[in-house]
Amino acid sequence: MADVAREVGVTAKTVSRVLNDDGPVAVETRERVMEAVRKLGYQPNLMARNMRVGARDAAIGLVIPEMGNPFFGTVAGGVESVVRPRGLTLIVGSSSETAELERSLVATLLARRVSGLMIVPSAAGDHRYLRAERAAGLPIVFLDRPAVGMAADHVVSGNRDGAREGVAHLVTHGHRRIGFVGDLPAALYTRRERFQGYRDALEAAGLPFDRALVESGHDQEAASAAVVRLLALPDPPTALFAANNFASMGAVVALARAGRRDVALVGFDDLPLAEVLEPPLTVVAQDPAAIGTAAAELVLSRLDGRPSRAARREQIPTRLIARGSGELPPAR
Amino acid sequence: MADVAREVGVTAKTVSRVLNDDGPVAVETRERVMEAVRKLGYQPNLMARNMRVGARDAAIGLVIPEMGNPFFGTVAGGVESVVRPRGLTLIVGSSSETAELERSLVATLLARRVSGLMIVPSAAGDHRYLRAERAAGLPIVFLDRPAVGMAADHVVSGNRDGAREGVAHLVTHGHRRIGFVGDLPAALYTRRERFQGYRDALEAAGLPFDRALVESGHDQEAASAAVVRLLALPDPPTALFAANNFASMGAVVALARAGRRDVALVGFDDLPLAEVLEPPLTVVAQDPAAIGTAAAELVLSRLDGRPSRAARREQIPTRLIARGSGELPPAR
């Protein structure tokens, strides 16, 4: 910047004014400065700019469990689409679902003095340590799952309602014994909510809840194995509700391997090739992009100074997409 | 930092020494400082630290076309896994495959003085403008596709070899008319390479190249339509080679809709549920995580001062996974 100023014969301050459209600058000076900037290939140093008095970094920090998971990738894309037009940079890190990594990532982001923090909390965490930051006015929003031990803004899917709707769909098609294939650990927020939705639907239909019909597994293989166990029961389910995408894939694989085309299935979260599966997979679709944009907008509105103490909570509704696998009638 | 220093009764410099394990500090002083740090909840300001004399930001910038695409998400995950243990933060942005957004993102990253730049270039770009930065010693590595108009490091898949192997697999199973379903625009690097591999395989087998068997589409629907056109030819192909994941999905969908279980298919890039498709999908799998880690390691090695002028280029080999759809014999 000093070089540019020297080249033009003005002070750094004037260059600064030109670059920021700040204060009055003679048209001619402006042009000469711009030319010098081009000639010297000058680029303002954002780090220095951001460092000025108490200023925060013009960036938003985002912590997701995994980059490779398209669900979270799409969430991140939604966040970016809102945040970038505002001139904010997105800094993403992944926690591998561990509270420890999550915390160290958050520490890095805080050290960078990001302007806002968005977190998909990992299962085991406790977010009390963020209270002070929140109280100090830093916008913090949790995505997909609420914070633990702390009242804070969040944006989540309509897990319970969605699950209820998905299971009700199976009930409507005549099923009375419906298996639940969930995530692990069972204490996971989304798992708990969806399980509640499952029970809601059973209750609404006057169906008994059978503990034996509930199985779990964290990855696709484990979910597959869970389905195999369910099908081996003396009085097996005629339909399955898979409470997340891995569970869905595991169920699809298990049913395909067993050659069981007669078992109905509804999955939570849409899959890319759902329509060409045999039978086409009925799902309760989430809207990950909407979760991202809604959360980002929440952060921005906080940033624009709405220091309201109260936590704001949003639910993004799900949508049942009936493709066939949920409409199979009960065998027998 | 000044507050901490005052609390302990030392200078900021001493606090700095404690925090960076720099220079000798009395054990007792160290402890008192650490305690004050905890008590006051002090967090070092990374922006300020990074700004010091000519220093660069302890961050790596990564530009990918799309966050929601699991291929690039996984690439990003690979990058992060290498970069984080080194204490570097990852800053990710997506370009939506447009040269314009890509460039503005790169500008932001340069303004932040990142320590390294990793770019998945969008189709239309020209990277001459980065020459100066590269010459100035900034590590720049391109991923998945090479730079345009500039000799620079890159890490790409073994596109041509992989495609050749995939198509050869079809030839081995007796196919003589093999359709090619590619990406658009046709000038896209990966598309060109894979197309070359396709022709290599035909040539190696002494099969004629038929222009009519080449179709394209950028998204899944377009690829589907392309497959429909191919099947409607007077002398239609008995097998298809889909040159990327959208093409694969489009082909799978088109074949399923048409009820054509007799057409052999090999896709480039693996899909999550490939094994449960009917028939199970044979693919030429890429290794996106390896692309990310290899590229990141390249950046780090450059960072550790290997200012060798020559561009370094790496290819990550692909792997044929035969599941069934490529082994169908030619109908008729």
Add this chain to the structure above:
DNA sequence: TTGACACATGTCAACGTTGACATCCGCTGT
């Protein structure tokens, strides 16, 4: 003619941190 005012630009300091160099102290070896 003069004061007021808008415009154009400059000066200075400060943000938080750390390199370079200086200072002080006590111990060791001769």
Add this chain to the structure above:
DNA sequence: ACAGCGGATGTCAACGTTGACATGTGTCAA
């Protein structure tokens, strides 16, 4: 007894930018 040395700490400046305030110059109304 004292030079020499290493350990512990301090002082100062600088990184690049921009707020707050100051200065200078020309125009216009009274």
